[in-house]
Amino acid sequence: xxxxxxxxxxxxxxxxxxxxxxxxxxxxxxxxxxxxxxxxxxxxxxxxxxxxxxxxxxxxxxxxxxxxxxxxxxxxxxxxxxxxxxxxxxxxxxxxxxxxxxxxxxxxxxxxxxxxxxxxxxxxxxxxxxxxxxxxxxxxxxxxxxxxxxxxxxxxxxxxxxxxxxxxxxxxxxxxxxxxxxxxxxxxxxxxxxxxxxxxxxxxxxxxxxxxxxxxxxxxxxxxxxxxxxxxxxxxxxxxxxxxxxxxxxxxxxxxxxxxxxxxxxxxxxxxxxxxxxxxxxxxxxxxxxxxxxxxxxxxxxxxxxxxxxxxxxxxxxxxxxxxxxxxxxxxxxxxxxxxxxxxxxxxxxxxxxxxxxxxxxxxxxxxxxxxxxxxxxxxxxxxxx
Amino acid sequence: xxxxxxxxxxxxxxxxxxxxxxxxxxxxxxxxxxxxxxxxxxxxxxxxxxxxxxxxxxxxxxxxxxxxxxxxxxxxxxxxxxxxxxxxxxxxxxxxxxxxxxxxxxxxxxxxxxxxxxxxxxxxxxxxxxxxxxxxxxxxxxxxxxxxxxxxxxxxxxxxxxxxxxxxxxxxxxxxxxxxxxxxxxxxxxxxxxxxxxxxxxxxxxxxxxxxxxxxxxxxxxxxxxxxxxxxxxxxxxxxxxxxxxxxxxxxxxxxxxxxxxxxxxxxxxxxxxxxxxxxxxxxxxxxx
Numbered sequence: 001x002x003x004x005x006x007x008x009x010x011x012x013x014x015x016x017x018x019x020x021x022x023x024x025x026x027x028x029x030x031x032x033x034x035x036x037x038x039x040x041x042x043x044x045x046x047x048x049x050x051x052x053x054x055x056x057x058x059x060x061x062x063x064x065x066x067x068x069x070x071x072x073x074x075x076x077x078x079x080x081x082x083x084x085x086x087x088x089x090x091x092x093x094x095x096x097x098x099x100x101x102x103x104x105x106x107x108x109x110x111x112x113x114x115x116x117x118x119x120x121x122x123x124x125x126x127x128x129x130x131x132x133x134x135x136x137x138x139x140x141x142x143x144x145x146x147x148x149x150x151x152x153x154x155x156x157x158x159x160x161x162x163x164x165x166x167x168x169x170x171x172x173x174x175x176x177x178x179x180x181x182x183x184x185x186x187x188x189x190x191x192x193x194x195x196x197x198x199x200x201x202x203x204x205x206x207x208x209x210x211x212x213x214x215x216x217x218x219x220x221x222x223x224x225x226x227x228x229x230x231x232x233x234x235x236x237x238x239x240x241x242x243x244x245x246x247x248x249x250x251x252x253x254x255x256x257x258x259x260x261x262x263x264x265x266x267x268x269x270x271x272x273x274x275x276x277x278x279x280x281x282x283x284x285x286x287x288x289x290x291x292x293x294x295x296x297x298x299x300x301x302x303x304x305x306x307x308x309x310x311x312x313x314x315x316x317x318x319x320x321x322x323x324x325x326x327x328x329x330x331x332x333x334x335x336x337x338x339x340x341x342x343x344x345x346x347x348x349x350x351x352x353x354x355x356x357x358x359x360x361x362x363x364x365x366x367x368x369x370x371x372x373x374x375x376x377x378x379x380x381x382x383x384x385x386x
Numbered sequence: 387x388x389x390x391x392x393x394x395x396x397x398x399x400x401x402x403x404x405x406x407x408x409x410x411x412x413x414x415x416x417x418x419x420x421x422x423x424x425x426x427x428x429x430x431x432x433x434x435x436x437x438x439x440x441x442x443x444x445x446x447x448x449x450x451x452x453x454x455x456x457x458x459x460x461x462x463x464x465x466x467x468x469x470x471x472x473x474x475x476x477x478x479x480x481x482x483x484x485x486x487x488x489x490x491x492x493x494x495x496x497x498x499x500x501x502x503x504x505x506x507x508x509x510x511x512x513x514x515x516x517x518x519x520x521x522x523x524x525x526x527x528x529x530x531x532x533x534x535x536x537x538x539x540x541x542x543x544x545x546x547x548x549x550x551x552x553x554x555x556x557x558x559x560x561x562x563x564x565x566x567x568x569x570x571x572x573x574x575x576x577x578x579x580x581x582x583x584x585x586x587x588x589x590x591x592x593x594x595x596x597x598x599x600x601x602x603x604x605x606x607x608x609x610x611x612x613x614x615x616x617x618x619x620x621x622x623x624x625x626x627x628x629x630x631x632x633x634x635x636x637x638x639x640x641x642x643x644x645x646x647x648x649x650x651x652x653x654x655x656x657x658x659x660x661x662x663x664x665x666x667x668x669x670x671x672x673x674x675x
Contacts, residue, residue: 103649109501109663111635114621114628201618201633236617291636305645308637 093313096301097321105304106283111290115204116197119285120258122189126162127264134263134368136164136274138344138353139193139337142173143381144182146363150379154365158186164261166337166353167193167276167294170254171242173358173384180250192257193276193338194294200254202236203243259290268372269333277338278315280306281322297339314342316350323349335366344376357381418455424531424551424577425456441567442555446580451509453573457580463506469579470504474511475627476534476550477574477583482628484527486519488585489619489630496639496647498624498631501663507654511583514605514616520558520571520587528554531577549577561589561606569607588616611638 042050054062112118128134135154140147156163165183169190170176183190192200246254262285263272273279278296279288289306298312299305306315316334323331337354339345344364345352351374357363360383367375418430431454432444446454461469474494481488490498492512497505504511515523535547553575557568572585586605594602594610601613615638619630632638639648651658656665 103651105649107649107651107658107660108499111499111631112622113631198618198633201620204621205618236613239618289636291634295634295636300645303645303649305640305648307640 093301094321097313097318098325103303105280105306106287106289110287113290115200115255116192116290117256117258118288118290119260119262121262122162122164122264124264126189128266128368128370128372130370131160132370133161134164134266135161136166136335136351136353136366136368138166138355138364139168139340139357140165140173140179140363141168141195141358141384142170142176142179143357143363143384144173144175144178146357146379146381147179147182150363150365150377153379154367154377156186163188164263164274164335165190166274166335167191167257168195168337168354169193170199171195171239176242177245177247177250180246180253184250184253189261189274190257191261191274191276192254192259192294196254196257197294198239199243199246200251202239203246203251206240206243259293260285260288263335266368266372267370269368269374270328271330271332272335273332274335276336277308278306278336279319279334280304280315281319295338316345316347316352320347320349346376358384359386360384421455424549427456427458429458430455431458438567440557440565442557443553443568443570443573449509451582452580453575453582454580456575456577461579461581465579466509466581467504467506469576469581470508470511471625472534472536472548473550473574473576473581473583474504474625476532476536476548477511477513478624478627478629480532480550480552480574481515481519484523486523487516487619487630488513488519489616489632490624491632491638492642494624495631495635496643498622498629499635499639499648500658500665502623503625503664505654506656506665506667509581512586513583514586514588515572517587517589520554520585523552523572524554524556524558527552551575551577558587561592563604563606563608565606569605571606 110118126132126134135151135156137147137150151163154161163183163186165188167190169179169183172195173179182188190196259275260279261274263274266272273285276294277292279285279293280296280299292306295308296306296315297308298310299315299318300307300312301318306312316336319334323333331349333348334350336350336352339352340354340356340359340361342352343361344355351366353364353366355362355364355378358381360381362378363381365377367377369375418425418427418432431447433447433454434444436447437444444454446452446457448454448458449460452460460466478488490512491514493508493510494504494512497503497508530552532550532552533547534550537547551574552572554572555568555570557565558571560568563569569586570584571587574583574585576582586607586609588603588605588611591599591602591604591610593604603611603613603616615634616632618633620633620635622629622631624631636648652668653665655668657668658664659666
């Protein structure tokens with residue numbers, strides 16, 4: 001009996017032992033399984049082909065391909081977001097610098113002022129020939145000790161060398177009258193900087209009685225010390241105090257400093273000119289606006305109007321660009337100071353020499369020898385102002 | 387019969403009698419009455435009637451750049467230019483003699499910048515004075531008449547010369563910009579043409595100073611400046627006369643009028659001709675239009 005039962009059990013398929021209603025276990029609907037043969041994301045035939053091909057390409061090549069693709073994407077984004085616009089801006093700037101419009105700065109009658117000399121030409125005897133040298137020094141600002149140290153360092157020889165100062169030799173620093181005296185003694189040339197300009201104008205104002213003449217009820221001998229007068233331009237107290245330090249001789253020397261000093265032809269450099277701040281290209285020296293020559297930092301390329309703020313294109317960038325367009329004989333190199341922030345700034349046709357001496361930077365000298373070779377010599381300065 | 391007729395005649399004559407009596411129209415009497423002997427006009431064309439009571443200077447009823455107490459109409463263009471030039475030169479020479487500090491600003495400074503002359507389409511001159519100067523003018527020179535040997539406009543009574551009146555606004559003492567009716571501190575008036583120069587005093591900006599800012603200046607017309615941009619003044623020439631110009635003239639002009647004002651050679655129907663350095667009327671266009 002038990003054998004029969006065993007035999008029976010052995011022949012019966014196990015599936016029959018499972019209760020009927022619990023056989024269906026998937027909770028998916030029937031439609032889920034109803035996909036037809038040709039409904040694939042990629043047809044199995046294609047998939048097989050792709051796999052075949054990709055198997056033939058080495059894994060390494062595939063990896064590099066992916067990396068290159070990523071690089072290409074980054075490059076494209078970089079071009080669109082940064083390099084492209086910068087390049088366009090650059091091209092736009094070049095186009096503006098090359099353009100010639102009829103309505104540009106300098107069409108007016110150049111402003112002229114009493115007591116301001118526009119252009120002077122340096123005495124030919126100072127030109128660097130044979131063993132003579134020109135020593136051009138940036139903004140001294142009353143740092144007499146540093147100037148003396150610098151002259152010693154370049155081995156300044158009063159008989160052979162000529163010192164040229166790029167203006168702003170006074171104010172801020174410890175010994176402005178001393179610098180003027182030193183310059184006078186060694187027969188130096190200087191241009192008028194914005195600090196000389198302001199100080200000399202203040203001196204002129206102090207010389208003429210700018211307070212009204214005494215009224216009928218006032219004492220005719222009334223004397224107003226313009227230094228202490230507060231209601232009028234009281235902010236200029238510092239300048240008036242400085243103005244009082246100079247002797248008549250020193251003032252006279254400062255007054256003869258021109259806004260523009262024409263050096264003349266220097267072998268190896270061509271025509272050289274010294275100013276305090278800058279020049280607008282394509283305008284004759286006699287036509288340059290004196291205020292701008294003493295104050296400019298940038299030029300607006302569209303209108304060619306210079307400005308002392310930093311919004312436009314640096315004037316020396318525009319200057320160098322324009323010089324390269326001129327025939328070699330007409331190119332002019334400008335030696336200047338004024339821009340302490342940009343510091344020593346040497347380009348082919350512009351040499352910025354203000355390296356912030358009075359603020360604890362350096363005092364820079366450009367030494368030009370008879371072969372037109374330029375050498376830069378510096379001394380470290382004490383910090384007199386912030 | 388005769389008596390009614392007499393009454394009737396008297397009745398008819400009465401209005402004529404009242405008309406022939408030298409009277410001044412009540413509504414705008416003040417100014418012109420006080421100027422009897424100084425002006426040849428009897429009717430005041432100053433805009434006083436329409437102006438607020440607190441306003442001191444009145445522009446004429448026919449043009450805002452003429453004084454209605456001294457003129458009845460605007461001048462032709464060429465005459466106006468000559469008159470303006472004389473007005474400016476007499477002003478500068480008088481201030482220089484007195485010792486009052488003054489300098490040119492705004493449109494006049496722009497004219498100076500282009501060619502040392504008043505721009506041909508300008509009908510006024512803008513000058514500023516220092517605070518000490520306005521105080522001095524108010525104390526000793528208010529309502530003074532200054533005679534110059536400049537022939538007046540053709541056909542006028544002033545062939546022998548011209549008189550100019552320096553009038554200071556009593557409100558000059560009030561330095562507040564809230565006194566917007568009296569932004570002009572003084573006037574230099576051509577008594578034969580009614581043209582005038584507006585004089586504004588450059589004051590210390592008390593508001594900025596109270597905020598700890600130094601060197602800030604202002605005028606009652608709400609223009610603000612840095613003292614270092616105005617002072618020290620420069621000596622130049624304007625309309626052939628010595629003149630003072632603010633220190634940072636180029637920067638002030640750019641701030642007020644923009645870069646284009648320093649480069650555009652076509653303006654107000656005029657072209658700036660390089661050869662002559664003059665603003666000349668455009669061909670086919672009326673000058674000053």
